[in-house]
Amino acid sequence: MAVNLPAPDPAQLSPVRGVELGVARAGIRKPDRRDLVVIRVAAGTAVAGVFTRNLFCAAPVVLARAHMRKRVRGLVVNTGNANAGTGRDGLKRARLVCAAAARGLGCQANQVLPFSTGVIMEPLPVERIVSGLPAALQDLRPDNWAAAAEGIMTTDTVPKAVSRRVNLSTGTATVTGIAKGSGMIRPDMATMLGFVATDAKVALPMLQRMTRQAAEVSFNAITVDGDTSTNDAFLCLATGKGPVARSGKDLDLLRTAITEVAQTLAQAIVRDGEGATKFVTVRVEGGRNAAECRKIAYAIAHSPLVKTAFFAGDPNLGRILAAIGNAGVPGLDTAKVDLYIDAVRVARGGGRDPDYREEAGVAAMRKPEFAVRVLLRRGRAAAKVWTCDLSYDYVKINADYRS
Amino acid sequence: MAVNLPAPDPAQLSPVRGVELGVARAGIRKPDRRDLVVIRVAAGTAVAGVFTRNLFCAAPVVLARAHMRKRVRGLVVNTGNANAGTGRDGLKRARLVCAAAARGLGCQANQVLPFSTGVIMEPLPVERIVSGLPAALQDLRPDNWAAAAEGIMTTDTVPKAVSRRVNLSTGTATVTGIAKGSGMIRPDMATMLGFVATDAKVALPMLQRMTRQAAEVSFNAITVDGDTSTNDAFLCLATGKGPVARSGKDLDLLRTAITEVAQTLAQAIVRDGEGATKFVTVRVEGGRNAAECRKIAYAIAHSPLVKTAFFAGDPNLGRILAAIGNAGVPGLDTAKVDLYIDAVRVARGGGRDPDYREEAGVAAMRKPEFAVRVLLRRGRAAAKVWTCDLSYDYVKINADYRS
Numbered sequence: 113m114a115v116n117l118p119a120p121d122p123a124q125l126s127p128v129r130g131v132e133l134g135v136a137r138a139g140i141r142k143p144d145r146r147d148l149v150v151i152r153v154a155a156g157t158a159v160a161g162v163f164t165r166n167l168f169c170a171a172p173v174v175l176a177r178a179h180m181r182k183r184v185r186g187l188v189v190n191t192g193n194a195n196a197g198t199g200r201d202g203l204k205r206a207r208l209v210c211a212a213a214a215r216g217l218g219c220q221a222n223q224v225l226p227f228s229t230g231v232i233m234e235p236l237p238v239e240r241i242v243s244g245l246p247a248a249l250q251d252l253r254p255d256n257w258a259a260a261a262e263g264i265m266t267t268d269t270v271p272k273a274v275s276r277r278v279n280l281s282t283g284t285a286t287v288t289g290i291a292k293g294s295g296m297i298r299p300d301m302a303t304m305l306g307f308v309a310t311d312a313k314v315a316l317p318m319l320q321r322m323t324r325q326a327a328e329v330s331f332n333a334i335t336v337d338g339d340t341s342t343n344d345a346f347l348c349l350a351t352g353k354g355p356v357a358r359s360g361k362d363l364d365l366l367r368t369a370i371t372e373v374a375q376t377l378a379q380a381i382v383r384d385g386e387g388a389t390k391f392v393t394v395r396v397e398g399g400r401n402a403a404e405c406r407k408i409a410y411a412i413a414h415s416p417l418v419k420t421a422f423f424a425g426d427p428n429l430g431r432i433l434a435a436i437g438n439a440g441v442p443g444l445d446t447a448k449v450d451l452y453i454d455a456v457r458v459a460r461g462g463g464r465d466p467d468y469r470e471e472a473g474v475a476a477m478r479k480p481e482f483a484v485r486v487l488l489r490r491g492r493a494a495a496k497v498w499t500c501d502l503s504y505d506y507v508k509i510n511a512d513y514r515s
Numbered sequence: 516m517a518v519n520l521p522a523p524d525p526a527q528l529s530p531v532r533g534v535e536l537g538v539a540r541a542g543i544r545k546p547d548r549r550d551l552v553v554i555r556v557a558a559g560t561a562v563a564g565v566f567t568r569n570l571f572c573a574a575p576v577v578l579a580r581a582h583m584r585k586r587v588r589g590l591v592v593n594t595g596n597a598n599a600g601t602g603r604d605g606l607k608r609a610r611l612v613c614a615a616a617a618r619g620l621g622c623q624a625n626q627v628l629p630f631s632t633g634v635i636m637e638p639l640p641v642e643r644i645v646s647g648l649p650a651a652l653q654d655l656r657p658d659n660w661a662a663a664a665e666g667i668m669t670t671d672t673v674p675k676a677v678s679r680r681v682n683l684s685t686g687t688a689t690v691t692g693i694a695k696g697s698g699m700i701r702p703d704m705a706t707m708l709g710f711v712a713t714d715a716k717v718a719l720p721m722l723q724r725m726t727r728q729a730a731e732v733s734f735n736a737i738t739v740d741g742d743t744s745t746n747d748a749f750l751c752l753a754t755g756k757g758p759v760a761r762s763g764k765d766l767d768l769l770r771t772a773i774t775e776v777a778q779t780l781a782q783a784i785v786r787d788g789e790g791a792t793k794f795v796t797v798r799v800e801g802g803r804n805a806a807e808c809r810k811i812a813y814a815i816a817h818s819p820l821v822k823t824a825f826f827a828g829d830p831n832l833g834r835i836l837a838a839i840g841n842a843g844v845p846g847l848d849t850a851k852v853d854l855y856i857d858a859v860r861v862a863r864g865g866g867r868d869p870d871y872r873e874e875a876g877v878a879a880m881r882k883p884e885f886a887v888r889v890l891l892r893r894g895r896a897a898a899k900v901w902t903c904d905l906s907y908d909y910v911k912i913n914a915d916y917r918s
Contacts, residue, residue: 168840168849168865197833199850199866232833233867342837416819416905420913430600430635434745437571446571447602462571463602464636502819504910510823511906 115391115480115500117383120258120273126286127254129311130154130351134251135263138244140237141192141230146263148241150248151187151307152217157351158316159184159225160323162331164303164344170196171206171236172226173343179210185219187347189227189305190241191266191292196342197233205236212242216249229266229292229303229343261290264305267509268294272380278369280362283355285312287369291377294336294384304381306331306346308373311354312366318357322367323348330374333406333497335413336385346374382498387505390422393483397494404441405488405495411439412484419502427473429458436486444488452485453477518794518883518903520786523661523676529689530657532714533557533754537654538666541647543640544595544633549666551644553651554590554710555620560754561719562587562628563726565734567706567747573599574609574639575629576746582613582629588622590750592630592708593644594669594695599745600636608639615645619652632669632695632706632746664693667708670912671697675783681772683765686758688715690772694780697739697787707784709734709749711776714757715769721760725770726751733777736809736900738816739788749777785901790908793825796886800897807844808891808898814842815887822905830876832861839889847891855888856880 131153138148153159159180163173172195188209195202206228211221228236251259261271275288293304314322323346331346348370357366383391394413399405412418415435421428432451436444451459453476458468476482534556541551556562562583566576575598591612598605609631614624631639654662664674678691696707717725726749734749751773760769786794797816802808815821818838824831835854839847854862856879861871879885 166837166840167844167847168836194833197836197862197866199864202866232837233862342833342840416909417913420910423910424914426914430597430745433571433600434569434635437569437745441570444570459600459636461602463600463605502910503914504907506819507823507826507905507907507910510820511827511829 114270114384115388117270117380119270120261122258124275125257125273126275126277126288128286128288128309128351129353130157131309131349132252132254133256133260134248135256135259136244136248136251138190138240140190140240146259147191148244148248149189149260149263150213150245150252151260152252153185153349154351154353155183155185157184157349158314158319159347159349160316160320161345161347162323162327164342166342168197168342170194170228170343171198171202172228173345174203175206175210176225176227176345179222179225182222184225185223186213186217187225187227187307188213189264191264192230193228193234193236194230194232194343195228195236198235202236205238208238209241212245216245227305227345229305232342257288257290264290264292266292266294268292268384270384272377272384274373274376276369276373278365280312280355280357280365281359282362285310285354285357285366287373289373289377291381293381294386303343304331306374306377307349308347308370309349309351310366310370311351313352313354313356314350314363314366318363319348319350322370325367326371326374329371330378334378334382335410335497335499336382379498382500385500386509387503388500389480389503390501391481392422392499392501393496394499395483395494395496396486396488398488398491399493400491402493402495405493406497407441408436408439408486409495409497411435413497413499416502422477422501423503425474425478427453427458427470427477429464432484433459445490448489450487454482517673517787518791520673520783522673523664525661527678528660528676529678529680529691530660531689531691531712531754532756533560534712534752535655535657536659536663537651538659538662539647539651539654541593541643543593543643549662550594551647551651552592552663552666553616553648553655554663555655556588556752557754557756558586558588560587560752561717561722562750562752563719563723564748564750565726565730567745569745571600571745573597573631573746574601574605575631576748577606578609578613579628579630579748582625582627585623585625587628588626589616589620590628590630590710591616592667594667595633596631596637596639597633597635597746598631598639601638605639608641611641612644615648619648630708630748632708635745660691660693667693667695669695669697671695671787673787675780675787677776677779679772679776681768683715683758683760683768684762685765688713688757688760688769690776692776692780694784696784697789706746707734709777709780710752711750711773712752712754713769713773714754716755716757716759717753717766717769721766722751722753725773728770729774729777732774733781737781737785738813738900738902739785782901785903788903789912790906791903792883792906793904794884795825795902795904796899797902798886798897798899799889799891801891801894802896803894805896805898808896809900810844811839811842811889812898812900814838816900816902819905825880825904826906828877828881830856830861830873830880832867835887836862848893851892853890857885
């Protein structure tokens with residue numbers, strides 16, 4: 113059902129100097145599927161990250177946050193079990209996994225970042241993961257990104273991976289990333305993970321800033337069902353085995369490459385959203401600040417009524433206007449609001465455009481991809497979010513999942 | 516599909532002295548259905564109201580708010596067209612309807628409150644409404660509440676009406692109300708209306724306070740899909756033709772009766788929610804204040820993942836914990852949170868209760884009505900909201916509606 117999302121071509125995924133990936137079938141939840149990934153990074157790799165703000169954050173998130181302060185040498189990622197809502201016992205189990213991976217990688221346990229997604233509130237099967245580790249370690253190689261993208265999937269229907277090459281003044285840097293996620297939140301099969309690596313050498317504070325900026329316009333600008341999960345994480349690794357990025361221009365180039373990789377991965381998550389049949393860009397312009405534009409964009413992208421109208425391909429404009437009116441932007445003058453579906457202006461000055469013909473709206477919304485554009489006419493700020501529709505299959509997937 | 520919601524028995528609906536209701540078939544959107552209601556109230560009736568906070572509020576809401584300042588003599592309510600998103604022309608049309616109704620009622624146009632629900636962004640068919648008014652005026656009688664409840668329905672499957680009799684120290688007062696609504700928001704077939712009348716004599720500022728208090732724990736404590744429509748209104752009319760409510764005790768009795776009527780009507784809207792198969796009470800206790808309890812209750816009641824789990828009758832607890840963690844309550848200690856489905860404790864101290872057996876959770880959630888109870892253990896405040904599940908039929912109703 114994914115919307116315009118082909119599986120990545122392994123030949124198009126560039127290895128990143130200083131990064132090796134190994135994948136194994138550990139039988140964590142289902143037999144005979146890739147469910148365990150180890151990522152080994154070179155000594156000196158800078159690691160930046162953005163994590164879920166959900167207060168019920170999972171044990172691996174707690175540990176990964178803490179271990180990031182150390183000299184990180186590896187990541188261990190399992191699917192099938194989220195180790196979330198598991199309290200102290202969950203932390204103990206995540207530590208056991210880090211220790212086992214560290215033995216294989218020849219480092220300390222607190223130099224390994226753990227990531228778990230899958231079923232929530234069930235004990236992490238440490239034995240299976242530990243038994244699977246030798247195979248994953250043996251499999252470590254630089255050109256293993258496609259297999260790793262598959263190995264972190266939960267209910268994703270398509271693996272998500274992309275590469276960019278960027279010519280810095282000091283040489284060509286590579287940026288390659290993988291992600292998983294099929295709803296913004298899967299506390300059940302939780303949830304969204306993104307890993308982006310580059311061989312560029314960049315100072316950690318700068319990398320952390322780039323990561324936050326990239327997250328803001330990628331993983332933090334998408335929504336499938338409006339929730340934030342217990343396990344969300346986006347990590348950016350810079351091994352420093354390639355060219356140095358220090359000048360303003362090189363930093364800009366690298367930032368752009370990282371942002372583009374993050375955006376492509378984030379959009380892939382929406383395209384593969386639970387039950388998605390439409391990929392919709394919501395752009396709000398002319399706001400006083402970006403925050404109010406985002407507020408309105410999310411009010412539209414979260415409204416179940418708007419999303420069912422997307423599913424129906426029905427330009428049910430009142431639903432979009434009502435969502436704008438509900439966004440909680442103080443002092444918004446609705447009589448100035450214009451609304452477009454792609455190039456079709458459907459509302460002008462807060463009401464139906466007299467020239468609007470419903471056939472034009474229907475034609476625009478029948479396509480698998482289209483944009484909703486809102487003009488507020490009260491400032492110069494703008495914001496964009498990506499979302500999908502709400503279909504029968506969303507309900508089916510989420511109502512039937514555990515049975 | 517409504518959950519435990521029988522149609523009201525007309526014999527159980529007590530007339531309210533000073534209130535007459537008339538209903539007509541005006542063919543506003545569909546032929547041969549009750550779609551126009553006139554309510555005539557005695558001179559001196561106190562009128563209090565609570566209206567939508569949606570910035571795109573509809574023309575009739577704008578006028579009703581303004582006309583409430585006058586000595587109200589009548590209400591005119593049409594279904595089939597919401598007169599929302601219609602700009603100045605919409606105001607003009609609503610005024611024409613008030614003027615026509617005023618001629619029939621023998622009062623000024625600004626003594627008539629207009630209410631419209633139905634399709635949005637289409638011109639109000641004034642001629643049909645005006646042509647239908649004589650029949651509605653001729654039909655005016657005190658025992659016409661059941662027909663009026665039917666006459667204000669849009670896609671409701673069951674009319675909603677209820678009466679209470681309350682013994683004040685000064686005599687017996689009657690409180691009778693009707694409501695319509697089948698999703699919290701129907702910007703398309705917009706939306707929720709509630710009219711409650713009493714023959715008690717009560718000062719306007721007191722009535723306004725009672726109305727706000729009643730709304731807070733009734734119409735403002737329900738959610739089907741989390742939106743607020745362009746046309747929501749809840750009106751409370753006190754004709755003063757019955758006993759006086761002035762003492763503290765009488766005012767308490769009257770407030771309780773009005774609140775109970777409003778709660779029954781509000782719950783009826785959820786029971787008749789779009790595609791609803793479950794009626795769920797979400798109660799959050801032990802908060803620092805009511806606001807944070809409501810925030811958490813709504814985070815649970817709005818989460819599409821929680822609602823699909825309700826539909827499946829699947830005690831998918833992680834989804835509820837994740838919603839709590841996402842509610843945005845600062846400093847909430849998740850390690851203190853307990854969670855119950857009816858009497859079954861499913862989580863304790865922020866994690867799965869070791870004594871919890873899934874069969875018990877499944878048994879509780881398979882029932883058409885159950886309660887989700889959250890204990891925060893950080894204060895003494897509590898809040899309650901009512902909601903329904905998210906089913907295939909919700910998507911079907913909202914994706915297919917206009918076709």
